Amino acid sequence: MSPPAVSAEALGDGSGVRITVIGGGTMGAAFSRAVKDVVLGSPSDLTVCEALPERRDWLISEFPDINVTDSFSQAVDGADVVFLSVKPQDLSSLSRESDVSGKLVISILAGSTIAEITAATGADRVVRAMPNTPAQIGDGFTAWTATPGVSEDERVLVRDLIEAMGDQLYVSDESVIDKITAVSGSxxxxxxxxxxxxxxxxxxxxxxxxxxxxxxxxxxxxxxxxxxxxxxxxxxxxxxxxxxxxxxxxxxxxxxxxxxxxxxxxxxxxxxxxxxxxxxx
Ligand SMILES: NC(=O)c1ccc[n+]([C@@H]2O[C@H](COP(=O)([O-])OP(=O)(O)OC[C@H]3O[C@@H](n4cnc5c(N)ncnc54)[C@H](OP(=O)(O)O)[C@@H]3O)[C@@H](O)[C@H]2O)c1
Structure with a gap:
């Protein structure tokens, strides 16, 4: 049986979708700031999982309305969408922490391919996105691609989430991400x-x-x-x-x-x- 998609009623304007951000660093915080007001109905639908205690304290002071935790399993269990914003070298350790295989996974890890993300997470509904630094102020450019398992409704949601960080371009061919990285990423x-x-x-x-x-x-x-x-x-x-x-x-x-x-x-x-x-x- 295929894993449950993000429910139809949770889609639409994005309200009701439960999003978990793994890695509340520069980009995880930028994404949280962008989506918490623009797309999500309630900030409590947003959870950030962050390993560093001092960074968690900063996230709590910066975003008092959202959930901040160090528990990967707690963060992931109730989520519809898992946004991966850890460093690429931390990707392989995620699979040992909890099961995200049934979730819609959005990864912004530079250089990590869909095959690597699937291998590390077990997820087959994967979006690979490549933002650039101006995304931190909502003026970014993000290229993204998705596996065939990501439904049309989910693609609309993903586009809305990414657009909260600036302009976006969907590409069907993953190899084009490397080209776009050379232009808008660098x-x-x-x-x-x-x-x-x-x-x-x-x-x-x-x-x-x-x-x-x-x-x-x-x-x-x-x-x-x-x-x-x-x-x-x-x-x-x-x-x-x-x-x-x-x-x-x-x-x-x-x-x-x-x-x-x-x-x-x-x-x-x-x-x-x-x-x-x-x-x-
Ligand atoms: N910065 C950009 O403009 C940009 C642009 C495109 C793509 N990216 C990609 O975005 C990703 C994040 O970049 P960044 O600049 O935001 O990095 P960053 O500031 O170092 O943020 C990563 C955060 O995730 C935490 N972390 C690591 N493993 C974790 C786990 N298992 N659970 C919870 N938290 C964990 C890290 O803590 P520790 O420090 O303790 O490991 C760190 O605080 C990278 O993969 C990068 O390739 C960044």
Whole structure:
């Protein structure tokens, strides 16, 4: 007999679904913060299982309405959905702690494949998701895929839960997760490097560091939002600010001479290769 799905009445708007987060670290707390108000009917439907006592104290002070426990079996037994946010190296120890085989399991463990998650948990209804760091403030991008056993209603619930952390993209082919990891997973680091360098440049020409940081951050946010809202190709938007013989043309000439475009293309390819290597090891 197949394991019970998340009940139909518990689906719909997500209220009534009992969710347990295993690992209340950075991402477990970010997910809890995102879903507790957005999707769940009652915060008491949310339980966080955390091994570290001082982290549990912090979770209780941060989220007074939700259940916080160190008991894996207590956390998992009543749950419809188990959200795994422990470190990948802790995955293998979970199977020894309690039975999650009948639950809908959502894993965000970087590099852990569906086959590994299934082997460790016994669950055959598994979602593998790859968020990025801005998910911590609800501005993330998460790619996800699911095993065939995850029903259509459950996929709607999963999408709603993930959307509480930002934008999302479902992919049917798990190998695409490695590609997306190289772009949106590692991408914030590429952007931070560019932000850092632009601040360095601004200070170099005599601007105050505080002012430089403020203007660079707003420039990046504004440029991204502008591209998103207009839907225009970035090349068109770039041309719009590049008058002949002007300042932007002078700056872009240096970026092209120093092969910044080629470096970014190669960076994505290198990150993809590394994601594939880590998935095989
Ligand atoms: N940070 C990101 O932006 C990001 C992005 C994409 C994916 N991820 C993935 O998300 C996962 C979590 O990352 P993180 O940055 O949130 O890590 P983290 O801050 O270290 O959180 C993991 C927490 O889980 C606890 N834990 C370990 N085993 C446990 C168990 N059996 N029961 C209950 N709690 C347990 C850990 O305690 P101990 O310290 O005592 O082990 C730690 O407090 C990782 O697998 C990572 O690959 C993270």
């Amino acid at each position: 991408g914030p680091a590429y952007v931070f490097l560019a932000i850092e360098a632009m601040i360095n440049g601004a200070v170099q020409i005599g601007l105050r560091p505080d002012d430089a940081r403020r203007m660079v951050l707003q420039t990046v946010i504004g440029a991204a939002r502008f591209a998103q809202r207009t839907g225009q190709h970035p090349a068109v938007l770039k041309d719009m600010v590049t008058s002949p013989g002007g300042t932007t043309a002078a700056g872009l000439r240096v970026l092209e001479q120093r092969a910044v475009r080629a470096a970014l293309i190669d960076a994505v390819a290198a990150a993809h290769q590394r994601a594939e290597e880590l998935g095989q090891s």
